Amino acid sequence: MSENAPVVTRFAPSPTGYLHIGGARTALFNWLYARGRGGKFLLRIEDTDRARSTPEATEAILKGLEWLGLDWDGEPVSQFSRIERHAEVAREMLEKGSAYKCFSTPEEIAAWREEHPRQPFQSPWRDATDLPDGPYAIRLRAPRTGETVIDDAVQGPVRVANDQLDDMVLLRSDGTPTYMHAVVVDDHDMGVTHVIRGDDHLTNTARQIQVYDAMGWKRPVFAHIPLIHGEDGKKLSKRHGAVGLHEFAALGYPAVAMRNYLARLGWSHGDDELFDDAQAREWFDLAGIGRAPARLDFKKLEHVSGHHIGVMDDEDLLRVIEDYLVETGAKPLTDQQKSRLLPALPALKEKAKTLPQLLEQARFALVSRPIDIEEKAAKALDSVSRGMLKSLTAAVQHASWTRDELEQAAKTVAEENGVGLGKIAGPLRAALAGRAATPSVFDMMTALGREESLARLQDQIELAG
RNA sequence: GGCCCGUUCGUCUAUCGGUUAGGACGCUAGGUUUUCAACCUAGAAAGAGGGGUUCGACUCCCCUACGGGCUGCCA
Structure with a gap:
């Protein structure tokens, strides 16, 4: 600090x-x-x-x-609300002699440039003593020799020869300030100590510095960051x-x-x-x-996103999800959806890299019965697998409904049927989520709770007739 | 055109004269596994080009190339 x-x-x-x-x-x-x-x-x-x-x-x-x-x-x-102040500073510079009235018209300036290719415009009024009536712009009386050095915190010292810079307009002939002038006045008045901005302002900074210097204002630290x-x-x-x-x-x-x-x-x-x-x-x-x-x-953004989703508190994550739903114009979550989603979050946030990915995986918790079974998932539900779901229902009916116990029960049923865990996880997944790609079946069961899980299984078992 | 800024793996970057040039994403190959993922391990992958300075340059200087910005009575 x-x-x-x-x-x-x-x-x-x-x-x-x-x-x-x-x-x-x-x-x-x-x-x-x-x-x-x-x-x-x-x-x-x-x-x-x-x-x-x-x-x-x-x-x-x-x-x-x-x-x-x-x-x-x-x-x-x-900034617009401060144009009086900008004009005031310009007039002050006029009085101090660090600025002057320029009566050149845009046409005259264009003509001058025509005659002096690749040269910064030099106003004939800079040192004029006989001034006409009529509209004029106020221009900075910038030094024509030497150089202006920007001591940039990112780019290092940047030197610009003063003969490359023209006398920039501070106040237009209609009395409005130019951006270049307004920034300096505003940054000064607002007490800005560090100007961190895009690289595209680097060259212009030299001219802005001339305004700071002309007013005797302390220059802020400049840091021009690449685009x-x-x-x-x-x-x-x-x-x-x-x-x-x-x-x-x-x-x-x-x-x-x-x-x-x-x-x-x-x-x-x-x-x-x-x-x-x-x-x-x-x-x-x-x-x-x-x-x-x-x-x-x-790709990298996704990775970073996945990390932060993974380490977020469940409650915070739920709020982020709800905000996202609002942002994208989706339907807000019902209390029931929230109560099923929240316990599913620990498992879901491990794998999701973005909110839509998480929502896709969370679908099982958001749908309500009767859930529709997508085609790929339906394939896992034949009479044999329905029988296993029935056995599983019996086995977990009075279980304590922890992840471990559920998994143990499923393994036992699979064993009794002489199949691997995968053979029962498939239909179980289909019955619970109606999809082929979902979170772990046991994570879904714990998030859904006993009543809802069993009801979803029952829905499928009954279809067997 | 003039002036200014920039240039390390495909990408984001570390290095502030001496390293086998490091990390991350992505990629490739294994592993784990109840689907999809996620995750774990390993690997390939870089100093734009050319001159200097120096015992020694990615690092300092110059030139070239390429990219970007500014060059307005736009912001």
């Missing part, structure tokens, strides 16, 4: 769509860093682009963060399948597993692969973040 000033991080999404998996990871890193150091994790909605921003998107992003389990401090800040790529190594896009966090949720990966997997994507702590939130908070560090873009690997 740091003895220094408290850490303040932030996640600043543009509300133009759902929460992207890359954004989710950026948010996670910021959250982990702040929470691991007793700091604050803030949220800012970058909604200055009125045309593209929608309240629905803001809602979707917040919902995504909540699902991922990333709680933020205070109310989310709307996430698709399985083919290309930039993540729709054609890669799931890219929205909600899609991963719908696929049945628990949030705790997503946190683990996402944390490991681009960050590492030695050979540690599987960890819980407490460990992640303790271990997470900027120094452990890699510099190369990482690819999404669903």
Whole structure:
């Protein structure tokens, strides 16, 4: 733990769509860093682009963060609501001389670029003394010589020659702030100490630093993390399948597993692969973040997911399942289903890697009599096997209904019939679940309980006539 | 085009000048087994290419190739 000033991080999404998996990871890193150091994790909605921003998107992003389990401090800040402040800072810079009024029109700028290919735009108004009336943008009076050094916590020192940078617009001619200016003002005002964000902002950081310097503000620590790529190594896009966090949720990966997997994507702590939130908070560090873009690997995600499902408390798991059912629009569980599912969870969670896999295995506990027998399972139910089920019923009628005792009884019946355990497990499985692929028959019996198990057996025995 | 960043098994990664280059997922082969799985054991599998620096480079420097980003009065 740091003895220094408290850490303040932030996640600043543009509300133009759902929460992207890359954004989710950026948010996670910021959250982990702040929470691991007793700091604050803030949220800012970058909604200055009125045309593209929608309240629905803001809602979707917040919902995504909540699902991922990333709680933020205070109310989310709307960047748009702060445009007065942004303008005020721009004017202050104007007065201090670190910014100037630029009367160039977009057409003039385009023409200038035409004449000066591959050069950053140089405004003729930068040093003008005779200023006209009319609309103007406020531009930063950036240094034209020397270099700006970004001391990035992930990328190391990054040097950018100042003659590569143009005088960026702080305030547009319509009086609205540009994103580049607004971020700096907001991050400063919000007291952000560590800016952890996507790699795509790295180059722009040089210009943002110039604003910090011009205002005499302390620069935050910058950490630019590499972007996430698709399985083919290309930039993540729709054609890669799931890219929205909600899609991963719908696929049945628990949030705790997503946190683990996402944390490991681009960050590492030695050979540690599987960890819980407490460990992640303790271990997470900027120094452990890699510099190369990482690819999404669903196979590994599944493995991580399976681990976390396996170690989850039964009660927690049941809640996760219920939430998943709600998310996917499925019918909520009845009390009876819950009471049968809960005792089945210890066996089920061992093998399931995702929630739908678990639900598939849990089907026996969710259906009610009379259960329908799928074709493959029906094959196991002939007159001979029905006879064995009858013998088994008699044998376990008064058993104590523990796993061991049930198994012992089944083995005995099998022996008496001169067959292996498999010969009786088949029909038993069919009678209990109506399926050929299920959890262990004894696990099903203990979860179902004596009454229900015997009733299901009886249903099949009676069919024999 | 210019500038910036990146490049270790198929994938995620460890290594912070000296290791038989380690782990994990996946894959292959065995094992376990009442189905499907899960699980256990073993194995194959990597430093983009080329120059330097050094007694010694995956590690430091340069070049090339490839990938990505930025280059806007978008965010």
